[in-house]
Amino acid sequence: MIENKFQKILSKTIANIILIVVALSCLIPFVIIISASFTSEGEIIKHGYGMFPRGFTLDAYKMVMHSSGELLDAYAVTIYTTVVGSLLSVLMTIMAAYPLSRKDYKWQRIFNFYFYFTMLFSGGAVPSYILISNYLNLKNNILVLILPLMFNVWNTFLLRTYFQQIPSAMWEAAEIDGAGQFKILFQIIVPMSVTGVATILLFVMLAYWNEWYLCLMYMSNEKVITLQFYLSRVLSEIEDTVNNRSGTIAMNMDVSNLPNETARMAMCVLAAGPMMFVFMFFQKYFTKGLNVGSVKG
Amino acid sequence: MKKFTKTLAGILAGLTMLSGCGTEQATEGVETVTWYVPMLITGNGKQEVLDKVNDILETKYNLKLDLIGIDSGNYNNKMQVMNAGQEEYDLAFTSHWKNSYSTNVSNGVFYELTEEDLKKYAPKTYESMSDNVWKAVKIDGKIYAVPNWQIQTRAACIYTPKEFLDETGESLENIKTLDDITGYLRKVQAIHPNCNKIKAMWTQLMPYYNMIEIYEEKMPGAIVFNKEGKPEVINQYDTQEFTDYIDLRQDWVAEGLCTDKYLPDSNADKKEIKEEPIWVHVYSPGGDAILSQSRGYEMVFKQFSNAVMSSTGVTAALTGISATSKNPTAALKMIEVINTDAEVHNLLSYGIEGVDYVKTSENQIERKEEKTFRGVDNWMMGTIANTYLLSNQSPTLIEETKAFNDEAMPSPLLGFNANVDNLTLEISNCKTVINEYLEMLDLGLSDDAKLAEFRAKLDEAGVDKIVSELQSQIDEWYAAQ
Numbered sequence: 001m002i003e004n005k006f007q008k009i010l011s012k013t014i015a016n017i018i019l020i021v022v023a024l025s026c027l028i029p030f031v032i033i034i035s036a037s038f039t040s041e042g043e044i045i046k047h048g049y050g051m052f053p054r055g056f057t058l059d060a061y062k063m064v065m066h067s068s069g070e071l072l073d074a075y076a077v078t079i080y081t082t083v084v085g086s087l088l089s090v091l092m093t094i095m096a097a098y099p100l101s102r103k104d105y106k107w108q109r110i111f112n113f114y115f116y117f118t119m120l121f122s123g124g125a126v127p128s129y130i131l132i133s134n135y136l137n138l139k140n141n142i143l144v145l146i147l148p149l150m151f152n153v154w155n156t157f158l159l160r161t162y163f164q165q166i167p168s169a170m171w172e173a174a175e176i177d178g179a180g181q182f183k184i185l186f187q188i189i190v191p192m193s194v195t196g197v198a199t200i201l202l203f204v205m206l207a208y209w210n211e212w213y214l215c216l217m218y219m220s221n222e223k224v225i226t227l228q229f230y231l232s233r234v235l236s237e238i239e240d241t242v243n244n245r246s247g248t249i250a251m252n253m254d255v256s257n258l259p260n261e262t263a264r265m266a267m268c269v270l271a272a273g274p275m276m277f278v279f280m281f282f283q284k285y286f287t288k289g290l291n292v293g294s295v296k297g
Numbered sequence: 298m299k300k301f302t303k304t305l306a307g308i309l310a311g312l313t314m315l316s317g318c319g320t321e322q323a324t325e326g327v328e329t330v331t332w333y334v335p336m337l338i339t340g341n342g343k344q345e346v347l348d349k350v351n352d353i354l355e356t357k358y359n360l361k362l363d364l365i366g367i368d369s370g371n372y373n374n375k376m377q378v379m380n381a382g383q384e385e386y387d388l389a390f391t392s393h394w395k396n397s398y399s400t401n402v403s404n405g406v407f408y409e410l411t412e413e414d415l416k417k418y419a420p421k422t423y424e425s426m427s428d429n430v431w432k433a434v435k436i437d438g439k440i441y442a443v444p445n446w447q448i449q450t451r452a453a454c455i456y457t458p459k460e461f462l463d464e465t466g467e468s469l470e471n472i473k474t475l476d477d478i479t480g481y482l483r484k485v486q487a488i489h490p491n492c493n494k495i496k497a498m499w500t501q502l503m504p505y506y507n508m509i510e511i512y513e514e515k516m517p518g519a520i521v522f523n524k525e526g527k528p529e530v531i532n533q534y535d536t537q538e539f540t541d542y543i544d545l546r547q548d549w550v551a552e553g554l555c556t557d558k559y560l561p562d563s564n565a566d567k568k569e570i571k572e573e574p575i576w577v578h579v580y581s582p583g584g585d586a587i588l589s590q591s592r593g594y595e596m597v598f599k600q601f602s603n604a605v606m607s608s609t610g611v612t613a614a615l616t617g618i619s620a621t622s623k624n625p626t627a628a629l630k631m632i633e634v635i636n637t638d639a640e641v642h643n644l645l646s647y648g649i650e651g652v653d654y655v656k657t658s659e660n661q662i663e664r665k666e667e668k669t670f671r672g673v674d675n676w677m678m679g680t681i682a683n684t685y686l687l688s689n690q691s692p693t694l695i696e697e698t699k700a701f702n703d704e705a706m707p708s709p710l711l712g713f714n715a716n717v718d719n720l721t722l723e724i725s726n727c728k729t730v731i732n733e734y735l736e737m738l739d740l741g742l743s744d745d746a747k748l749a750e751f752r753a754k755l756d757e758a759g760v761d762k763i764v765s766e767l768q769s770q771i772d773e774w775y776a777a778q
Contacts, residue, residue, distance in 0.1 A: 070339070126378060129379075129384075130382045134382070216371050217375065222339075232370075233337060234368075
């Protein structure tokens with residue numbers, strides 16, 4: 001008995017220690033980034049990064065904010081595309097997943113395959129570009145940041161699996177009571193799969209929030225760029241300067257106005273911050289969602 | 298249900314509102330030229346500057362410029378997709394290191410520029426550059442882009458604080474080889490024992506070893522000339538020269554001439570001598586003045602290798618006219634305007650006088666701290682000869698650059714532009730290896746075993762294929778001459 005108890009405590013302790021270590025190794029980089037963004041540049045050069053800001057300063061944030069009303073514009077664009085895009089996207093996904101989940105739907109198999117096929121084969125970058133810019137004429141139109149991401153087959157299949165778990169008796173009963181398909185979907189099926197819908201919502205929100213490629217390809221209007229594109233631009237500009245222009249040209253370059261290390265950290269905080277906040281609210285759905293999806297998917 | 302419909306309607310209304318972008322109005326007879334450059338153009342004053350440029354262009358030349366700056370890291374990606382998608386535009390920055398000139402030409406991305414066209418629409422630009430420069434941009438005997446005139450020549454150079462020379466009694470005249478530099482470092486060592494004295498990089502020393510880069514200075518594949526004067530492609534990392542250089546760097550570290558640690562100079566009581574005061578780099582006219590100012594103590598310099606003008610020196614900055622352009626003559630005229638109209642070029646590079654910079658002399662300016670416009674570097678769109686110089690640059694920089702370019706020995710391979718399309722896999726493999734090893738080797742911080750490992754990994758990455766492919770391209774080109 002005693003031995004048993006001891007073993008239990010021991011295994012629990014070990015498990016906890018491992019989890020603590022894992023948790024810390026996830027947490028510490030964030031803390032370091034946040035602390036670095038508040039540290040003065042000189043301190044970082046002298047002492048390196050630390051868990052707590054030495055010589056607390058807001059200079060990096062001032063620099064990132066000051067140098068650009070662009071940052072605020074970028075925030076506005078990203079928030080707009082994220083909110084509008086993810087709502088529309090979830091709506092589309094729900095409406096596509098529902099018929100696919102109904103075994104009594106005549107074309108179910110055909111449409112399943114039709115969707116699945118696009119997961120295996122896609123048009124590729126250049127045809128997509130030609131389609132969007134030449135035929136749909138979406139260049140420099142904010143819709144281009146929303147439409148291409150609006151439908152995701154993987155998400156649809158995930159949601160389909162959720163819907164399939166709902167006993168068929170539920171919608172059969174509703175149908176007998178005279179409910180239309182829309183009513184069944186939005187008043188019975190969706191409320192019963194909140195977890196699944198929330199998971200999808202989180203996925204698409206992340207996708208919209210992190211979007212920069214569409215912006216690179218189709219947006220030449222500097223006023224309408226997404227946050228991640230704004231940041232990736234600044235970062236790639238720095239990296240490129242360091243790596244590529246080492247030769248003849250380097251000496252003629254004015255590198256004085258490139259943002260420095262702490263500014264990069266500040267940008268990192270600005271980019272990830274809001275999403276981390278959102279994540280906290282979604283987490284309870286998210287973990288549940290992952291489990292169900294993986295077992296049944 | 299109603300509530301839901303309302304929300305949806307609201308969202309859609311918002312969408313249409315934001316998507317209604319204004320259409321541009323074109324004035325009769327004015328030709329708009331779209332120009333892509335790998336540099337962000339930012340600042341609150343951006344619109345004002347571009348409006349001013351367009352005012353001048355419209356009244357003087359009947360042209361309009363639509364300048365689009367893509368951040369340099371994403372530029373390749375964007376241009377590739379645009380070119381493949383046959384997107385319509387007029388001008389784009391191209392070079393051997395960004396938006397690859399030879400790849401684009403082999404894909405038919407650019408218009409061929411005949412001498413007649415150049416003489417007719419861009420006569421001053423055409424005349425301003427020597428035959429060698431034009432020869433360097435030719436592919437199969439045809440010109441596909443206009444060079445932006447800048448330093449087109451490479452030579453190795455040593456920059457050193459003048460104070461060190463005075464203290465050691467050394468004269469720059471005596472420094473002709475790397476061994477001389479070692480001797481000089483030892484003398485400096487006797488006076489400043491604890492500072493990290495020198496910064497040098499293999500890639501900048503290639504002119505010293507008479508190696509000519511072919512497509513990218515770091516990447517394997519360089520040209521040397523054998524005893525019969527025939528060009529031979531080598532893997533520069535597998536040569537006696539590279540071994541010697543790495544040995545030398547290790548010796549420097551062993552002797553304490555160069556370390557990886559930050560060591561404050563205990564003997565520099567007069568002024569704080571920064572880390573790595575001596576710098577082996579490429580020669581840049583007026584470089585001593587720039588360094589003196591940025592470092593706060595007097596720097597002097599001396600070129601210690603031959604100056605060679607190779608194709609890559611010229612193809613480092615070019616402007617090509619897209620084959621999708623509806624109006625290539627207007628595009629060519631636009632190039633001529635940038636190269637001849639100092640007012641336009643200065644506006645694009647530096648912004649508006651009094652707002653973004655102040656003049657310190659006839660042809661020199663100082664940028665304001667709080668400038669509202671960050672423009673295009675002056676070598677990116679046209680000649681550097683007609684823009685202002687910065688106040689820390691030598692006032693005679695243009696003359697010095699011209700002399701340096703003119704005096705340089707033109708490489709016998711001028712006009713050879715390698716095409717590395719078939720080598721993408723090998724090149725990216727080699728890049729990974731080089732990024733992993735070269736810096737440590739370059740700092741003298743690894744041993745011979747590491748060097749052997751580096752070479753073995755390069756072999757694995759397919760360096761032989763790169764060398765033999767380039768060799769066959771060169772042989773073919775050479776035979777055609």
